[in-house]
Amino acid sequence: FAAYVQNRWLLAISHILQRAEPGCLSGHRLAVTGEPEHMLRPVLEGFIRILGGEVVSEARVGSSGKRAPPATGVVIAGSKLRDGRPVEVSSKIQKAADAGIPVMTIEELLKLVGLDSPRVPGA
Numbered sequence: 001f002a003a004y005v006q007n008r009w010l011l012a013i014s015h016i017l018q019r020a021e022p023g024c025l026s027g028h029r030l031a032v033t034g035e036p037e038h039m040l041r042p043v044l045e046g047f048i049r050i051l052g053g054e055v056v057s058e059a060r061v062g063s064s065g066k067r068a069p070p071a072t073g074v075v076i077a078g079s080k081l082r083d084g085r086p087v088e089v090s091s092k093i094q095k096a097a098d099a100g101i102p103v104m105t106i107e108e109l110l111k112l113v114g115l116d117s118p119r120v121p122g123a
Contacts, residue, residue, distance in 0.1 A: 006040065017050060020113045025053030029071065031096075034078030034087035036106050041078070044106065048076075051113060059095040072096070075103045 030053050036044050045055045062071030075096040077087045087093065096103050104112070 006043075010043075019115060020051055023052040024113050025051040028053045028073045029056050030054070030109075031056050031059050031072050031075045031092055032078070033075055033090040033092035034081050037079035038106075044076070044078075048109075059092045059099065059101050061099040061101070072101055074109075075101055076109055077103055077105055 059072045059075050
């Protein structure tokens, strides 16, 4: 069953890539927190990378230091954490709120790149 679901999402990603603007996330650093409801997290991270975005592990504000990593642009929130708790209790969400980093849902990310839904046509 898991292979079937993964295959359906690969079809969905293929469909999305045909409709999305190539490189539309270039130069953007996105942190993902929680588990997406309708896709596996590695698929979401791959989708971000394919569209030119950089997936980072933490929400951080940029620093003026020469060796400091750049700021995280957006935190993408899944529907819940791996342990089942609501994603709102995530430390990435808390750090983003404290730092003024925008938080968006996967649906909002899809709209940002010019898509309305991750659904496979005919599914």
